[in-house]
Amino acid sequence: MSTAIENEVIYKAKLAKEASLEMQNKTTEEKNTALLAIAEQLLIDQAFILKENAKDIEYGHKLGLSESIIDRLMLNPERVKAMSDAIHLVIDLPDPIGEELDRINKDNGLIISKRRVPLGVLGMIYEARPNVTIDAATLSLKTGNTVLLRGSSSAKHSNMALVTSIHQALKRVQFPQNAVLLIEDTSRETAKTLFNLTEYLDLLIPRGGKDLIDLVVREASVPVIETGAGNCHVFVDATAKYDIVRPIVLNAKTHRPSVCNAIESLLIHDEFFNNYGKELLETVSIAGVKIYGDEKVCKVFPTAFKATKEHYAKEFSDLIISVKTVNSVEEAIAHINQYGTKHSECIVSETSKNVEQFLNGIDAAVVYHNASTRFTDGFEFGYGAEIGISTQKLHVRGPMGLPALTTTKYYVNGDGQIRL
């Protein structure tokens, strides 16, 4: 069994590696032609895709998956159309490959040119959502990479149908079909095999819950981009204006509580809390948010539940918030650096010294002054694509654009130069 698994994974990884050599020489026009073919093919194959998706939905119901997971799994004509439309957006994005980032003309006549090139083979491990199959395939193609997809068992039929459709399209425009490969065995072992395929994989991107991401970061020797986990905070300073605090807190918490840039925790300076604490908590509570608070919070707002360290550390992804009072910007910074996930953190304040101290002192990808954390997003930042939000510090940090899927290479041209 384990050998068969290794066989499928390694066999496809080899094919992907071979195809990646071919992909490096594809022009922007050729890549866009392939993308357009996929966009068209998805619409042509819609009936087949929906029929296969229905099998996953039926199986999901049998397994008793939650309605929210079933909803993420489900495809319908509108969603297939949306996937196809999204590909047109990728076609419109500028191709990062070949861009010259630096040029050094040396006195001895050497020309050193630093250019963007594809990474090679990307591995993608993801859960539920079949649209990630299309996102990952199209963004990889656009950046001249090949991709090895390992989706979840719950979306198996959908993913196989989508990749069949992609292969049809690539074949039609004489593009290497091995540029997009799906690992059909969805047992845990296939994911683990990918973790250490340093010979074939240049990058592994996990997309899913915190447990999946932590597992990959801990166990993979293939380079990883860590995305997603967001235990984000708003810190309301002593001098914050209530009229600015109120909409920011409501927006950051309730606009879309399930996403990573929503806040999970609110820190309030004692002085602000004494004046506006009760009013703010009532507003939040009326909006349907369950509150876990420290002693002071529970005293002023008796319907709050008592907060523990576990609450401060938790990404609720729901209409739940932890609230803590602090007596300085230093205390807020220390709390956030301890419990945060280095994603998006906000200070609401009118004291510029505190703002500066907070923005510099907080260790996170995106730091906000007087604005909702909900803006941390590839589209909002103008990158035109949603590959994920990196919460690591190397290679790429924050919302990722296409360049995150590339590396660089120095091209040195001479006419016989040697080092003296």
Next chain:
Amino acid sequence: MSTAIENEVIYKAKLAKEASLEMQNKTTEEKNTALLAIAEQLLIDQAFILKENAKDIEYGHKLGLSESIIDRLMLNPERVKAMSDAIHLVIDLPDPIGEELDRINKDNGLIISKRRVPLGVLGMIYEARPNVTIDAATLSLKTGNTVLLRGSSSAKHSNMALVTSIHQALKRVQFPQNAVLLIEDTSRETAKTLFNLTEYLDLLIPRGGKDLIDLVVREASVPVIETGAGNCHVFVDATAKYDIVRPIVLNAKTHRPSVCNAIESLLIHDEFFNNYGKELLETVSIAGVKIYGDEKVCKVFPTAFKATKEHYAKEFSDLIISVKTVNSVEEAIAHINQYGTKHSECIVSETSKNVEQFLNGIDAAVVYHNASTRFTDGFEFGYGAEIGISTQKLHVRGPMGLPALTTTKYYVNGDGQIRL
């Protein structure tokens, strides 16, 4: 024992983390003042440093370390002066911290500014050379990072003396002394403890032999920059001119055979080999290079030894070379991508189609046309510092400048914006 080790490493890692918060707010002027103080202090403390270094040398002789390792370990007045002088070069380098890399002015009034910030705490695991202690400390300081040093036991007294001198200097200019910390216990366990200190360490850089680097890459969950290993090739194409081939091969092999950008292997197109093979091999041999060749090579040049796969895979770091004949640019590319270490690779050719195919098809940090691979170097590329040559694809690839020791952060300024 193991608890005591963990205690020292974790205790110092915590101190380094705390100090890194303070370091982030240091101005370029403050950092340069600290660097200048270190440059001065090394000269003041020269007698003490040499006395401590003599203990390492004496111990090294007792252990029977090779003369080349003893030479790397040894300090003398000139070498201390050179370390001090090198700090002045770091002072003169532009400070990357605070640089604005991107600015997005959104229609809603939000200003998104992407800026370079320090990584935080760097870990450095290195062998022998005491000058790495000074390099690592000063480059970390310049980039607003703190550094946790783990040198080898063979340089223990020297490293302790150097760090004592650094602490004296930092104290004198009221700079946090915990910005540079040395782990004094040099047992294997201290290095292993560093591998998984994700809570405190933002980056781990191994500097040393291939075994050390492989171990760190395989076992560390802290992000790593892989440096150094260089199994580099020159491919001599059918149309190469002998007058260009000869100096490049000699320079790349014999100019400094122990360094990573020297070549270990020569691939020669059959057509070129038939005309110039014997002459080229004689030249190389006369220069003192031992040759391992394939069948064709051994036939034409009978004093060559027979090459095996192990020879093709080996970084000799010595006056030894493997030589293989190939009959196409494709064969050369496949061989290099199989055996190379993604460092520096060269084609000598007058056929532009082959040159293009080689430069694009080779998976390496630096690719050369008609020039010696010896140019892959931070100083040669104009980065003014030698942090190492990255052979990985994420974050930084090729010679590293100061920006390799930084990350980015998005600063978002608003006046109450929320996402609609």
